[in-house]
Amino acid sequence: MKIAKNNRWLRFGAAATASVVLAGTLFGCGTGNDAGAGAGGTSQADIDAAVQKETTLTWWTWSDGNQPIADAFMKKYPKIKIDMVKLENPDAVVTKLQNAVKAGKGAPDIVPVEYQTLPQLTMGKALADMTPYGIDKYKDNFTASTWNAVNVGGKLVGLPLDSGPMVMIYNKDLFAKSGVTEAPKTWDDFAAASKKIHAADPEAYIANSGDAGFFTSMMWASGGQPFKSDGEKITINVQDAGSKKFASYWNTLLNASELSPVPTWSDEWTKALTQDKLGSLLIGSWMISGMKDYGLGKWQVAPMPSWDGKGATAENGGSSLAVTEQSTNKAVGAALLQFAAEGEGRDVINANGFPSNTAAMDDPTWLNMTFPAYAGDQKANQVGAAAAKAVVPGWQYLPYQGYANNVFADSVGKALGNKGDLNAALIDWQKTLVDYGNTQGFTVNK
Amino acid sequence: MTDATIQSSRRAAGLPAAVPTTAAGEPKLRKNKRKWGGWWFVGPFMIVFTLVFVAPLAYAIYLSLFRETLIGGNAFVGFENYLTALSDPKFWEATLRVSLFLVIQVPIMLFLAMFAALALDSARLRWVPFYRLSIFLPYAVPGVVAVMIWAYMYGSQFGLVADLNHFLGITLPSPLAENLIMISIGNIVTWEFVGYNMLIFFSALKAVPQELYEAAEIDGAGTFRTIWSIKLPQIRGAILIATLFSIIGSFQLFNEPSIMQALAPNAISSYFTPNMYAFNLSFAGSQFNYAAAIAIVSGLITMVVAYAAQIAGNKK
Numbered sequence: 007m008k009i010a011k012n013n014r015w016l017r018f019g020a021a022a023t024a025s026v027v028l029a030g031t032l033f034g035c036g037t038g039n040d041a042g043a044g045a046g047g048t049s050q051a052d053i054d055a056a057v058q059k060e061t062t063l064t065w066w067t068w069s070d071g072n073q074p075i076a077d078a079f080m081k082k083y084p085k086i087k088i089d090m091v092k093l094e095n096p097d098a099v100v101t102k103l104q105n106a107v108k109a110g111k112g113a114p115d116i117v118p119v120e121y122q123t124l125p126q127l128t129m130g131k132a133l134a135d136m137t138p139y140g141i142d143k144y145k146d147n148f149t150a151s152t153w154n155a156v157n158v159g160g161k162l163v164g165l166p167l168d169s170g171p172m173v174m175i176y177n178k179d180l181f182a183k184s185g186v187t188e189a190p191k192t193w194d195d196f197a198a199a200s201k202k203i204h205a206a207d208p209e210a211y212i213a214n215s216g217d218a219g220f221f222t223s224m225m226w227a228s229g230g231q232p233f234k235s236d237g238e239k240i241t242i243n244v245q246d247a248g249s250k251k252f253a254s255y256w257n258t259l260l261n262a263s264e265l266s267p268v269p270t271w272s273d274e275w276t277k278a279l280t281q282d283k284l285g286s287l288l289i290g291s292w293m294i295s296g297m298k299d300y301g302l303g304k305w306q307v308a309p310m311p312s313w314d315g316k317g318a319t320a321e322n323g324g325s326s327l328a329v330t331e332q333s334t335n336k337a338v339g340a341a342l343l344q345f346a347a348e349g350e351g352r353d354v355i356n357a358n359g360f361p362s363n364t365a366a367m368d369d370p371t372w373l374n375m376t377f378p379a380y381a382g383d384q385k386a387n388q389v390g391a392a393a394a395k396a397v398v399p400g401w402q403y404l405p406y407q408g409y410a411n412n413v414f415a416d417s418v419g420k421a422l423g424n425k426g427d428l429n430a431a432l433i434d435w436q437k438t439l440v441d442y443g444n445t446q447g448f449t450v451n452k
Numbered sequence: 453m454t455d456a457t458i459q460s461s462r463r464a465a466g467l468p469a470a471v472p473t474t475a476a477g478e479p480k481l482r483k484n485k486r487k488w489g490g491w492w493f494v495g496p497f498m499i500v501f502t503l504v505f506v507a508p509l510a511y512a513i514y515l516s517l518f519r520e521t522l523i524g525g526n527a528f529v530g531f532e533n534y535l536t537a538l539s540d541p542k543f544w545e546a547t548l549r550v551s552l553f554l555v556i557q558v559p560i561m562l563f564l565a566m567f568a569a570l571a572l573d574s575a576r577l578r579w580v581p582f583y584r585l586s587i588f589l590p591y592a593v594p595g596v597v598a599v600m601i602w603a604y605m606y607g608s609q610f611g612l613v614a615d616l617n618h619f620l621g622i623t624l625p626s627p628l629a630e631n632l633i634m635i636s637i638g639n640i641v642t643w644e645f646v647g648y649n650m651l652i653f654f655s656a657l658k659a660v661p662q663e664l665y666e667a668a669e670i671d672g673a674g675t676f677r678t679i680w681s682i683k684l685p686q687i688r689g690a691i692l693i694a695t696l697f698s699i700i701g702s703f704q705l706f707n708e709p710s711i712m713q714a715l716a717p718n719a720i721s722s723y724f725t726p727n728m729y730a731f732n733l734s735f736a737g738s739q740f741n742y743a744a745a746i747a748i749v750s751g752l753i754t755m756v757v758a759y760a761a762q763i764a765g766n767k768k
Binding site: 097101104108129130209215217238266267268269271272273274277278281283405406408409412413415416419420422423424442445446447448 | 521522523524603604607608609610611626629630713714715716717718719720721722723732735736737738740
């Protein structure tokens with residue numbers, strides 16, 4: 007009797023589950039079935055219905071560039087109110103979001119997420135998979151590397167916002183004064199230019215020693231793939247050919263005391279740039295529009311130097327727009343992503359940072375834009391657009407990249423500070439990352 | 453409290469003596485009343501104390517007995533986190549670093565504070581309130597601002613150190629390099645807290661009975677003899693308090709190195725002090741449980757050291 011009863015319940019449960027799955031599939035296909043309207047539905051009709059209801063979205067951000075997007079969205083859908091909460095930096099947003107996930111409540115609806123933290127937040131179940139809402143149809147609107155970054159382990163967890171294909175922004179005046187007349191094309195040229203600059207003025211350097219984000223991007227641009235993850239299985243090898251090539255090269259400049267010790271974004275770094283003591287930035291293209299703060303008419307954007315002179319670069323920074331798993335307004339979130347993916351919303355995004363969408367990169371107005379920071383009215387965006395096409399494919403970040411960057415200074419940073427052995431320090435870093443991954447339940451290098 | 457003491461204290465307070473009770477049931481009732489009435493006075497404190505002290509501590513201890521991982525969820529691990537902490541070289545390196553800080557920076561700071569307090573108390577200075585305020589002022593400067601001020605001075609590329617190098621034609625070692633960073637931080641902390649400790653000492657000195665000085669003068673004691681034999685012994689309690697605060701402050705060192713990290717990222721590691729280690733473990737590494745264990749072990753070490761200092765201070 008008892009067993010039979012249990013069986014009946016089991017069977018009922020299975021049937022119920024099956025019907026839910028089936029319903030989910032139907033809505034997911036976007037059939038526009040009206041029966042699916044409501045908070046849980048994911049069809050286009052559900053999204054359209056959701057934006058016509060009085061709803062307040064919470065949006066955490068660190069960037070001033072998000073407000074215009076929110077304003078434009080609220081203008082289009084007057085029933086939607088967006089509460090923008092500004093935190094000091096990307097790390098603060100990640101920390102706060104992870105705390106909310108741990109607490110089980112308190113997360114916002116919308117967050118911008120840096121590409122490098124997407125795997126970490128996806129693994130931590132902080133972000134919603136937007137595939138059921140049909141957001142995957144915008145694939146062709148974006149550059150390959152940014153679209154690749156928002157697809158984590160088969161889930162579409164965000165929409166690319168801005169991007170950072172790496173370029174070299176250099177001080178043309180300082181280069182010329184030191185006898186470097188054209189932008190270095192290869193890393194050998196770059197090293198030669200470094201010597202000349204430091205010889206002409208012992209207080210001037212071609213670059214500063216850099217931080218974790220810089221280092222990983224440089225490994226990427228050199229063809230390194232130190233992190234490989236497939237679900238819970240991770241392989242870390244910071245000594246693969248590309249990574250090692252870059253570390254050894256950087257070590258040569260470091261040991262020759264040709265790298266400035268000023269930390270990126272510090273006050274001293276700003277002074278070094280404005281006072282012509284720091285010759286170049288190897289940095290994401292989002293910096294193109296920001297150089298006006300460091301002097302006018304003296305900068306120039308060039309493609310990143312490469313090993314063979316044929317051009318190879320990486321992404322450095324940049325962020326996506328994501329809907330959180332805790333959000334009860336995912337359909338409105340989906341509407342926001344749709345808004346940001348094309349048309350008016352996209353134009354707002356393009357006006358507030360270096361875009362990730364291909365439409366902007368083919369747009370003559372955007373491509374021919376000039377900036378007061380650059381000498382000779384250089385059409386700087388063209389260099390950035392070309393860089394977006396030269397990003398080396400196949401890069402992956404760790405599902406705990408935030409932690410990795412946090413402990414980077416303990417080993418590699420220390421070596422950068424003491425002019426030590428960068429490859430040995432990288433191996434130290436790897437050891438910490440392997441241990442951490444294994445204690446966190448991943449299978450690392452096993 | 454016995455009945456007798458209550459009666460005597462009532463008399464002392466000028467209240468009429470309570471009527472002595474004779475019936476058997478009555479005193480018991482009164483006793484109960486007295487017992488619960490007290491809670492109205494300590495209750496608000498106890499509630500706040502429980503909420504902001506006992507509860508977080510209990511929660512931290514509870515957390516420290518589990519291990520939640522990114523994959524695999526949460527599991528009870530007993531004292532495993534504590535065993536890991538006790539054999540964690542990073543934790544001990546951090547503890548050793550703050551211990552060194554304690555034995556070097558704290559005596560210097562307290563000596564300077566004592567010197568300032570005695571100078572202000574010597575009655576040989578004019579404008580005492582002005583000096584008192586000037587020395588105390590750094591304490592009123594928010595920590596972040598203080599570090600920014602000092603960071604400018606420490607800057608070896610564009611700061612004061614760079615200017616000195618240019619002016620004198622020399623190359624000073626960078627105060628933000630790994631080998632000097634601890635001294636640089638100690639300097640900031642000393643600057644910040646000398647005034648605070650000075651104020652503790654100064655107010656204690658003000659409370660020394662004037663008769664002692666008169667007696668000392670009659671006995672023919674000079675200034676230094678008065679300091680040594682009267683002032684210092686009289687304010688021993690204040691010295692002990694300041695020392696205990698400083699011990700706790702050293703072990704909890706966090707703000708200064710944490711802010712300085714933006715300026716010297718390669719010299720200040722993620723486990724520079726026990727507090728920074730716990731902070732980075734939990735907020736960068738999501739290892740809340742292990743961080744809780746680190747925090748509790750570090751708290752226990754602080755308690756033991758502070759208690760030892762208190763016993764040593766009370767013995768003399």
